[in-house]
Amino acid sequence: MILALAGGVGGARLARGLAAILPPDDLTIAVNTGDDFEHLGLLVCPDIDTVCYTLAGINNAAQGWGLAGESWAFMDALGKLGGESWFNLGDRDLATHVLRTGMIGRLALSEITALLAGRMGIAHRIVPMSDDRVRTMIDTDEGELPFQHYFVRRRAEPRFRAISFDGIETARPSTGLLDAIADPALEAVILCPSNPVLSITPILALPGVRTALAARGVPIVAVSPFIGGQAVKGPAAKIMGEIGLATTPPGLAAYYDGLLDGIVIDHVDAAADAGNTALHVTATLMRDLDDQRRLAAETIAFAQRLR
Amino acid sequence: MILALAGGVGGARLARGLAAILPPDDLTIAVNTGDDFEHLGLLVCPDIDTVCYTLAGINNAAQGWGLAGESWAFMDALGKLGGESWFNLGDRDLATHVLRTGMIGRLALSEITALLAGRMGIAHRIVPMSDDRVRTMIDTDEGELPFQHYFVRRRAEPRFRAISFDGIETARPSTGLLDAIADPALEAVILCPSNPVLSITPILALPGVRTALAARGVPIVAVSPFIGGQAVKGPAAKIMGEIGLATTPPGLAAYYDGLLDGIVIDHVDAAADAGNTALHVTATLMRDLDDQRRLAAETIAFAQRLR
Numbered sequence: 351m352i353l354a355l356a357g358g359v360g361g362a363r364l365a366r367g368l369a370a371i372l373p374p375d376d377l378t379i380a381v382n383t384g385d386d387f388e389h390l391g392l393l394v395c396p397d398i399d400t401v402c403y404t405l406a407g408i409n410n411a412a413q414g415w416g417l418a419g420e421s422w423a424f425m426d427a428l429g430k431l432g433g434e435s436w437f438n439l440g441d442r443d444l445a446t447h448v449l450r451t452g453m454i455g456r457l458a459l460s461e462i463t464a465l466l467a468g469r470m471g472i473a474h475r476i477v478p479m480s481d482d483r484v485r486t487m488i489d490t491d492e493g494e495l496p497f498q499h500y501f502v503r504r505r506a507e508p509r510f511r512a513i514s515f516d517g518i519e520t521a522r523p524s525t526g527l528l529d530a531i532a533d534p535a536l537e538a539v540i541l542c543p544s545n546p547v548l549s550i551t552p553i554l555a556l557p558g559v560r561t562a563l564a565a566r567g568v569p570i571v572a573v574s575p576f577i578g579g580q581a582v583k584g585p586a587a588k589i590m591g592e593i594g595l596a597t598t599p600p601g602l603a604a605y606y607d608g609l610l611d612g613i614v615i616d617h618v619d620a621a622a623d624a625g626n627t628a629l630h631v632t633a634t635l636m637r638d639l640d641d642q643r644r645l646a647a648e649t650i651a652f653a654q655r656l657r
Numbered sequence: 658m659i660l661a662l663a664g665g666v667g668g669a670r671l672a673r674g675l676a677a678i679l680p681p682d683d684l685t686i687a688v689n690t691g692d693d694f695e696h697l698g699l700l701v702c703p704d705i706d707t708v709c710y711t712l713a714g715i716n717n718a719a720q721g722w723g724l725a726g727e728s729w730a731f732m733d734a735l736g737k738l739g740g741e742s743w744f745n746l747g748d749r750d751l752a753t754h755v756l757r758t759g760m761i762g763r764l765a766l767s768e769i770t771a772l773l774a775g776r777m778g779i780a781h782r783i784v785p786m787s788d789d790r791v792r793t794m795i796d797t798d799e800g801e802l803p804f805q806h807y808f809v810r811r812r813a814e815p816r817f818r819a820i821s822f823d824g825i826e827t828a829r830p831s832t833g834l835l836d837a838i839a840d841p842a843l844e845a846v847i848l849c850p851s852n853p854v855l856s857i858t859p860i861l862a863l864p865g866v867r868t869a870l871a872a873r874g875v876p877i878v879a880v881s882p883f884i885g886g887q888a889v890k891g892p893a894a895k896i897m898g899e900i901g902l903a904t905t906p907p908g909l910a911a912y913y914d915g916l917l918d919g920i921v922i923d924h925v926d927a928a929a930d931a932g933n934t935a936l937h938v939t940a941t942l943m944r945d946l947d948d949q950r951r952l953a954a955e956t957i958a959f960a961q962r963l964r
Contacts (some may be wrong), residue, residue: 391755426748466738
């Protein structure tokens with residue numbers, strides 16, 4: 351049994367690789383919900399949707415977010431009516447947000463996610479990190495901004511000063527996440543190549559999660575989202591730089607502060623030394639399902655060698 | 658100054674004719690909100706939207722409801738996710754519902770309607786009959802159904818037994834409607850060719866409205882929605898039959914029980930006699946804006962002759 355922690359696009363790609371090689375009962379994908387936000391009265395869960403759409407094979411692979419074959423009539427009409435148009439909601443994507451928003455009082459986010467994932471034909475367990483409301487806030491040189499306002503509306507341009515997770519002190523990890531950690535069959539925890547600060551840290555920051563993972567005694571392996579110091583996608587490298595951490599294997603090991611047993615890194619970074627943290631060198635860029643499968647299989651094999 | 662009471666498609670067509678010949682300050686269109694409903698978490702106001710879309714010239718004239726050039730990707734995706742698909746929400750139409758739903762706690766429906774109508778380029782006053790929640794309920798041989806469940810989901814097939822308006826006892830007429838009735842410049846009240854039972858009656862049933870209209874001393878003129886006993890569109894004739902009222906000029910006069918000073922009827926019904934209620938015979942079918950203008954002008958002239 352593998353527990354994967356995932357956030358945005360890179361995380362979803364590795365999660366798809368894991369799902370392609372593991373039976374449904376042998377994988378739990380716990381997804382960051384710090385990026386969730388209320389927009390136009392709708393509850394939008396970008397990371398859950400990216401993981402679901404990617405596993406269902408209905409994602410827009412070229413764009414990196416949203417659905418393949420998406421259309422934008424809603425956004426066009428919204429703009430003409432003077433509505434907020436800085437966050438793109440495709441016509442098809444809207445169905446997910448409207449359905450979820452309609453259920454959120456009656457059902458927990460875990461239940462809604464399982465329901466929608468099932469309707470998308472996904473057999474594997476995708477669980478939100480928590481059913482409680484956690485909202486990532488970014489302190490910047492323009493003041494504190496809710497995550498999507500920082501990330502999308504302001505295109506991550508303001509200088510990042512600090513991150514916090516509103517609601518995290520009282521949020522409980524979801525049952526699905528706790529069950530996976532406690533599962534006697536758990537063999538490894540994989541930190542997907544998502545943004546460490548924005549996507550993985552909220553999951554680890556949930557009360558008890560980091561401690562429980564460290565105490566569990568199974569290998570914890572991260573797949574680095576950096577290749578030659580650069581993020582494959584998104585502002586991870588810029589943010590790591592603004593925090594003062596190096597986007598290198600030792601930088602990543604230091605950021606996770608002793609949690610990791612190993613890191614999967616790209617050939618470009620083969621010369622790196624991360625001290626006590628074992629390294630596995632391979633091609634980490636995932637361009638297609640074959641790349642995703644191969645990287646997932648290598649990561650599992652690497653973790654098993656670390657037991 | 659003219660006050661027009663309107664509901665669905667026929668009402669919207671005459672309202673457009675009135676708006677085409679009257680300056681914005683000389684017309685108030687008060688619209689039925691009994692058809693409003695909450696669907697998928699969205700507040701949908703079909704009659705307000707039909708009037709707004711028609712006046713803005715962005716309606717789908719052939720279909721009779723919704724927007725021209727509408728697309729249905731949302732509904733397609735919703736269906737694939739197992740969402741309720743009996744009420745069609747077009748991709749563009751959705752922008753109206755999402756924006757309205759996002760504002761409804763902070764602003765009154767009157768304010769939202771004015772805002773959205775303004776953004777559609779409409780200069781004339783379109784006011785909901787009330788800012789309070791009124792919901793038309795239809796008692797049928799299948800039990801009591803909320804209006805849209807009866808009308809759309811069940812296609813008005815159950816036998817109509819009685820109509821009621823949930824919330825009407827405590828609903829206050831909107832300020833816009835009350836202001837129009839009290840306006841010293843008011844010259845006539847026009848009941849548009851909307852369904853009398855479903856669209857006009859809720860407005861008249863608001864506390865004080867019927868009494869205030871009757872006491873106002875200006876001509877009250879209905880444009881008949883029936884031509885040769887048939888409704889131009891929708892189930893009005895079926896419902897009138899199930900109530901036991903004739904879809905004729907005297908039947909309409911009897912239904913409104915002394916409120917009307919005159920009825921505009923079609924040539925087909927020229928032989929009718931409605932007793933004390935004056936009749937104006939013309940072509941009442943509105944196929945285009947020219948028909949709408951002409952019928953609006955004739956109706957105003959007829960009302961002025963009745964002063």
